[in-house]
Amino acid sequence: MKPLKLVAVSAGLSRPSSTRLLADRLLEAARRRLAEERTVEVRVVELRDLATDIANNLVTGFPGARLREALDAVAEADGLIAVTPIFTASYSGLFKSFFDVIDNAALTGKPVLIAASGGTARHSLALEHALRPLFAYLRAIVVPTAVYAASEDWGTAGSAGAGDDLAGRIGRAADELADLVLRRPATPERADADTVVPFEQHLAALRP
Numbered sequence: 023m024k025p026l027k028l029v030a031v032s033a034g035l036s037r038p039s040s041t042r043l044l045a046d047r048l049l050e051a052a053r054r055r056l057a058e059e060r061t062v063e064v065r066v067v068e069l070r071d072l073a074t075d076i077a078n079n080l081v082t083g084f085p086g087a088r089l090r091e092a093l094d095a096v097a098e099a100d101g102l103i104a105v106t107p108i109f110t111a112s113y114s115g116l117f118k119s120f121f122d123v124i125d126n127a128a129l130t131g132k133p134v135l136i137a138a139s140g141g142t143a144r145h146s147l148a149l150e151h152a153l154r155p156l157f158a159y160l161r162a163i164v165v166p167t168a169v170y171a172a173s174e175d176w177g178t179a180g181s182a183g184a185g186d187d188l189a190g191r192i193g194r195a196a197d198e199l200a201d202l203v204l205r206r207p208a209t210p211e212r213a214d215a216d217t218v219v220p221f222e223q224h225l226a227a228l229r230p
Contacts, residue, residue: 033116041105093124104153136153
């Protein structure tokens with residue numbers, strides 16, 4: 023059985039970045055949950071490193087090799103974590119530009135966890151009025167719990183709480199993503215890759 027692929031897209035602009043830190047926390051929480059059932063491969067796509075490639079793709083219509091590889095990784099993922107900083111009460115331009123150049127069908131039926139970081143909790147609704155509609159348009163399956171991390175939330179990020187603190191929200195969202203990934207119906211291509219069909223079944227299918 024092939025390993026599950028879990029990809030996080032981080033649109034943080036600084037280094038270090040609270041956006042990347044949130045992506046890492048979510049990725050690790052989801053990986054731990056999935057690893058109880060399957061082997062898991064994880065990857066982080068840093069959009070900061072692809073900014074020029076994304077801009078060139080918007081102008082020319084053709085992705086460079088690095089961007090193509092990142093787009094393929096997202097398209098092939100069994101589950102996606104998408105994290106953006108909040109600028110002017112919405113996702114960042116870099117974040118939106120990346121999902122503007124991805125194939126319209128790449129996220130169809132794919133489980134997605136949305137998350138964002140910001141300086142104040144006042145911007146937390148951007149997850150619902152900006153990110154959730156974006157991924158609904160792309161026909162992804164967005165987990166119920168969206169995770170927003172304001173500056174003051176990081177004081178609770180390391181605790182093991184299961185409530186409404188940041189650690190609790192991360193755990194709840196990661197569990198929801200893992201459950202969706204494990205229950206996701208296999209496409210014909212995934213079924214062919216993951217399932218060994220007995221020779222007798224092949225023979226039976228050839229009989230008139």
